Amino acid sequence: MPFVIDSPVPAAPSTAPSSAPGAPSLAEPERPARLPVPAGLGRFLVLGTVFICAACGLVYELELVALASYLMGDSVTQASVVLSVMVFAMGLGSLLAKRLRCRAAVGFGAVEAVLALVGGCSAMALYACFVWSGQSRTALVGFSLAIGVLIGAEVPLLMTLIQRVRRQDAGGAVADLFAADYVGALVGGLAFPFLLLPALGQLTGALVTGAVNAVAGGALVLWLFRRDLSARARWTLVVANVVVLALLAAAAALTPAFERAARRAVYGPDIRVAVRTGVQEIVLTGGGADGRPLSLFLDGRLRVSGRDELSYHEALVHPAMAGPHRRVLVLGGGDGLAAREVLRYGGVRSVTVVEIDAEVVRLARTDPGLTALNAHAYRDPRVRVVTADAFDWLRRADGGAGPYNSAGGPALSRTPGPYDVVVCDLPDPGITPSTKLYSQEFYGLVERALAPGGRLAVHAGTLSARPRAYWTVEATVRSVGLRTAPYTVGRDRTPDRSPGGAAAMPQDWGFVLAGRAPVRLGLPGHGPRPRSLTPGALRAGGREAARQREPGLPASTLTHPRYTP
Template sequence: MIDPPESALTGTLGPPEVMMPARLPVPAGLGRLLVLGVVFVCAACGLVYELELVALATYLVGDSVTQASVVLSVMVFAMGIGALLAKRLRCRAAVGFGAVEAGLALVGGSSAMALYACFAWFAQSRSALVAFSLVIGVLIGAEVPLLMTLIQRVRRQDAGGAVADLFAADYVGALVGGLAFPFLLLPSLGQLTGALVTGAVNDVAGGALVLWLFRRDLSRRARWTLLVANVLVLALLATGVLLAAPFERAARRAVYGSAARVAVQTGIQEVVLTGGTGTGAGRARKGSGPPLELYLDGRLRVSGDTECRYHEALVHPAMAAGPHARVLVLGGGDGLAVREILRYRAVRSVTVVELDPGVLRLARTDPGLTRLNDHSLGDPRVHVVTADAFDWLRDRDAPGHRTAPYDVIVSDLPDPGITASTKLYSQEFYGLATRLLADRGRLVVHAGPPVARARAYWTVDATVRSVGLATDPYRMPGRPASFFGPDRSADPTPRSTGEPLTAGPTPGYWGFVLAARQRPRFGPAPDAPPPPVTREALRAARQGDLRDRIPGLPASTLMRPRYQD
């Protein structure tokens, strides 16, 4: 009969040489509490690293579901690898844990800055994301076996009790880190500084535990090596904090091609304005300086050179097809769609529902943007609501909150391929919008690029039709090649309509869907301004779309989104 190992007889978690009692400067009970406290701090920092990678990847790449899946799956896989590798360090658990925490603090703390640099200068954010997820996951995975060894060396206890104590501290720490990231670190420090400060906290906690509590387990050489390593990591992270602001300005110049005139991190997104400083009213004039460009989370959403064509194509077909006294704009916080709506004399009221108050503030106060939107949000007929469009529509459908129906509903929202926008292109969303539509009312939807993301575009059409509306999809050329979609790729060369295009890099198409209870018609309204979009252009746009239609697509719903090509 083979004798069981001592660990099985005593209930410890390793061979005798690993489980030698530690020589602590404090009583064992206090030492155990300190180890659990460090577990708590390290768990909080580790979750902040994960959330920071997910958030930054979503800002830089888009499609939060994909990015979250990549980060979390790679990290969990890497944590398993780290746990296996840590088995080799258990005989020197204190030194190993100190080295792991110093490395994790440096890699995790600098990850946001490094990812932004890869995105800005090398266009390699996806590969960098996977690499950082892998390295951080390996280091986080190595923590638990080493901490388990250390806590058993402080005071031996049965394996189940040690695991329960360690994971309780770990999970509570993860809760604190998960709440601190969106409510404290991100709004007060931002992505870059928040990650660097988290790395510093991680470094101090891990270094203090090893260099003080377990210092008698370390050789003189090991103590000095860990001390120098921790001080060096802290110095690098502190340098990163000092350089964060100039680094961010340089990275913005690399991303946007010119110095960002306005850069605001709202509670919703990063808002950047460039150009648009020339004099003159209304639209940008030739020779008056670079055109205004509005970026949301690094994606060009408004270009002063081409926005007129987009907003005219979005607004005028719906306005000209029937009554338009009451208009609802979902999104459109830049005021540019409202500018086109107010060109109609019969308009009596316009309600704008915009999620981001930061965009609204810029649309009212920024000199370049107010010149471009003709101060439309200050018109007495315009009522602005800061709310999520889906929630606002649902509230309007509740008893006691119903309003008079709208003649025109304009959905001026980001492309449906962006995960955050998916619910705003769902069957449920259009069902709520239809309930606020007058009998002869029209709904017009910005449906994304019809060539680059054809399946998503025709899914929008199928989803609108699924709520009982007849649709008339159409497209307009002029979408700039620099107008990034959710995957930051430009449209391919346009086709089908053969209309003349604007100068510069070969543009693509903007896609729209016009809908009504009866088939909507294109035609001028009695009070319409000079037609910016001719009937011939609309006819050509409709014919091009009908030739390229993808039939038989199912509707997109909240529980089954279908916009990921």
């Protein structure tokens, strides 16, 4: 219901007689309702229902945005599609509801029953469309349109009902209705991320919201306005609400089995771990006794593949270690695989891993398949783990509590470090939540944390599939005064089993090595030798990157991100 700016206001009472005894007329909505409670209490109950319905409506919106962002990526685009379609549909619904004002109580009860069913089941239906047909965009627009029309239809009907409880001037009625509407939207907007999503998840949370919506709408009509309903209308609404609640309850009971079936369809039959944290969904497949390679998916995207992770992590870490490396900072990399490569060097004295999701680190410490892959890196006493957003952590004085300025905020004049090597093992820059971790502001913080002669290694996406995004990363690193050496490394072209991943994975990984002074691509002269990366392959990767350079690209900033799919 939120975001409705204009709604039809009931016309002045008409004195025209009905065309037949008992037949509805335009005058009927204006007759005082026969309530079982005083008018003041009745008005309060109507506004309370407005509050609840507004909260439910906003939850439906946020649930569609969140699920679409997870399934299709680019949260900015998904939010724009959902909100713009829903706001348009709400206006359309308000116009269509004008025809129902002569039977406002029955119309509102019917609208709420349908809205509860459609909104409550929207997440499950959208997920099913994505998993089994791969066509989620059409479903997203369709549900946004349907839910918006139903939400928009609420306001004219509630306006009519509240005027029937007690007449007042139109401006006062609108003010009361919108106040309850927007406060309800606030509660729904806060309940979704802080209560429903962490406690129930997207599917069950939407179903519970639908049940609350049905109960609130049905109770208002069937109890408060029951004397205005014919016996047939009353029983029709009772049956409709019972059916809706039964369907929502059945869907909630089937949700665990549905999620298991959907995950098997997406990730294959060998899922060992599937957990939803406050940050993301984590899925582990393979890596068990059957000998299948381990795969780690974060929010449906393949982040680690046991088939070729060694090539990736050696290419990311070892060129940066060709210099001082006593203190190393790993941003991201909670799986422990980058730390594994760093710890192969005896000269390393400390490794700080900054990971936003503590559950990833817990799995990297305890899961047999993942610990075998990372060689129990977290058992090494040189490793320190910090659970934090990498950007926010770099802004703090020492990565912990740190000193604070006089205004109570973090003291930004000092940075953690200095570090001889900084490894950015982060999700691809094309993912909207990662955009700030590939921004000019972020690399400025990293540059301040580098020791004299220190090196920065950045995973910059794939050069072959998204060259513009790759060279934007490189330009952004250079924009903070660092000198760069871009390079690319080929990968195992095993088919991608990430959601919707019928196509082959990109052919390569793209990296950027950087420092305050000019840097040359090479491997350390002493210490462990990479098992999959040779000096010749590294030099060839540098030449290939130089051949494909796209000059003149602007840096990406927080206010003007430039990584587009």
